[in-house]
Amino acid sequence: MQANPAVARVASLISEPSRASILTALMDGGLHPATELAYVAGIKPQTASFHLNKMAESGVLTVHTQGRHRYYGITSPEIAQVVELLLSISPPVKVNSFRHSVQDHAMREARTCYDHLAGKFGVQLTEALLLEGIIAEEANGFSITATGELVLGRLGIQLDEVRKCRRAFAPKCLDWSERRYHLAGALGAAILQFLLERHWVNRLPRTRAIVITAEGKKGLAAAFPSTFSEPL
Structure with missing residues (x-):
């Protein structure tokens, strides 16, 4: 059976901690600006824009433009289901406050x-x-x-x-x-x-x-x- 390199590309996108935080935030099904997602992930807006563009180019995220503003969301329910499955097999996050x-x-x-x-x-x-x-x-x-x-x-x-x-x-x-x-x-x-x-x-x-x-x-x-x- 021939390996599919696209699977590895998508997996590498999700495995990066900041991108994982962004995807988890987008699991509400809504559209959010880069500044808000940067705050959630604890990174600079420029860094968030880099990650968001990478995920949008790979089809993981969709982009909606309104005037000069860009809003990001998960492309499909199937991607959201993969994220939920990954969360289900991940160790619980330590509660620190x-x-x-x-x-x-x-x-x-x-x-x-x-x-x-x-x-x-x-x-x-x-x-x-x-x-x-x-x-x-x-x-x-x-x-x-x-x-x-x-x-x-x-x-x-x-x-x-x-x-x-x-x-x-x-x-x-x-x-x-x-x-x-x-x-x-x-x-x-x-x-x-x-x-x-x-x-x-x-x-x-x-x-x-x-x-x-x-x-x-x-x-x-x-x-x-x-x-x-x-x-x-």
Whole structure:
């Protein structure tokens, strides 16, 4: 079998510590300027621009220009899934301050993994969907059941539109903090968008962490009493 040198090039991009920090920050699925990413990585803006250009040239990042400003984001959900997988097999980062401890706890409780839910809440919600028979576990992902078609349709999630997305429908994504699978793909993204629009969850600024609102706790307890009957 012939080796693929492109794999080594991409791996070398991700292995550099500053680039790894930038990619981890971009796992919120948003677009960010170089100055913000430089601050997150603890490097100078000029150094950040060098790393960002390298990753953009290799197709790992996408660049959006607005006037004189350039904003960077992860190119695809597949790249984000690779980053999440690498995080899941990496040793935990040492917590060295109270602020870091608070941030780490929030990330482990509930966060976005690119455009879907992760952390304890993401895994719990996936298990609730399985328990209620809305989705079923397959070898390489999840499938939606007939019950799921009805339930999600009543909630207003347009599954026909979700299926039109040019990406995997409902793959498994290994959660780095829980070491269990959560729901990813087009269906995972649609469910996160539903929760945001209903204000059941809110994004926390400058982080991938999210918080479940009081309204969300009530809604989840009503929809999935076996899983969310206790306060989150």
